[in-house]
Amino acid sequence: MEPLPVSYSKMKQTKLVLPPDTNHLDTIFGGKVLAFIDEIAALTAMKHSNAAVVTASIDSVDFLSSAKVGDALTLEAFVTRTGRSSMEVFVKVYADDLLQRKKELTTESFLTMVAVDQYGKPIPVPRVVPESEEEKRLYDTAPARKEHRKNRSLLR
16 A cells, blocks of 8 residues: 555635634634534544545644634644554644734544544555655654553553
8 A cells, every 4th residue: 555645635614703703702612622523533544545434533632722602623634654554644723803904723522533444444555655744743752652552441
C-alpha cells in the first residue's frame, strides 16, 4: 500500500453558530463542537483510508475559548500517524467573528479512527507522510500519545 502525504486527506469545514447550538450564555455547547469534531475526523480518515471508519476514541479535547452566536466555526483536520488499521486525527477549531474580523483558536482534539470493511472488521490503511513542521512534530509525538491511550485503557 502506497504511503499518502498528510495533504491528501487534510480537510477544512465551516459551520455557522446558530441560537439552537448555544447555551444560556449564547456560547456554543461543547457537545455540539464534539459532534463537529467527530464528523470531520471521520471524513478525513475515510479519505485517507478509502474505507468506512469508526471512532475508536476521542483521546483529548481541549476547549481553549468559546464561540458565540453568529461566529463561523472553521474546523481543520488531518491524519497525524497511522497504525495497521488505525489513524490518529488532529482537529483544530477556530471561531471567526466575521464582522469584527477576529479569529481565535477555540478547540484542539486528537481522535483515533479505525478503518473497517463491510462486516465491521478492521482493515489495513496506508501510512501517512508528514510534510509541514507541525505535521512532523505531531507525527513524532504520536507514539507517546498512543502509549498514553494504552495505559489509560489498562485502568479499566
